Amino acid sequence: MPYAIDRIDPSRTAMIVLDMQNDFVAEGASMQVKQASAMVGRLSDTLDFCRTTGIKVIYTAHVHRSDGSDMGMYDDLIPEIAERAALVDGSPGAEIFPGLAPAEGEHVIKKHRYSAFFATDLDLILREWGIDTVVISGTTTECCCHATARDAMFHNYRVAFLADVTGTVDYLEVGQGALSADDIHRTTLAILARTTAHVMTAAEFRVLVAAEPAA
Secondary structure, three states, X not given: OOOOOOOXXXXXXXXXXXXXXXXXXXXXXXXOOHHHHHOHHHHHHHHHHHHHXXXXXXXXXXXXXXXXXXXXXXXXXXXXXXXXXXXXXXXXXXXXXHHHOOOOOOOEEEEOOOOOOOOOOHHHHHHHHXXXXXXXXXXXXXXXXXXXXXXXXXXXXXXXXXXXXXXXXXXXXXXXXXXXXXXXXXXXXXXXXXXXXXXXXXXXXXXXXXXXXXX
């Protein structure tokens, strides 16, 4: 394995839960990510484990103002955002999915781009907490999770990327061939494992949290 974490210290680790919002997770939502919906239970259990072991949990919500003042290129890239049909700040769809609601005192970082580090105070908060390792969960694997993992590495954090509590969608044909969600997910994990993060399952993550410090 090109990159490996041999132990996770709960006191220096934060779980980042990316964009598990109603517009992405709720059944029938306009931008529903089926893989994200399917792993809600596993993610909920993982968050309970983090809270029990003292790992801080921090959420992100991808949102845009209704007047479009923070929209950027999304007006051209994603129709649901351009039409203000999803991810509108303050709307029910932009809220964290109820089955994954933040515990008391846990923060939700509002972001306007894929990366949770771009134009937010996430890095400031993590450094105030003394964090050196971040754990990536949520949706989508190749966009917001991937971008956040990359930026975390650029900021010198160790990155654990959870393969079975991240998920994505099928890609329709736009000139380069259609891709299934499974193919996109697997390919992104392979790229991250080679260039950016220690890719692991939620069960493997728990083992590393419980591991004894090296002598």
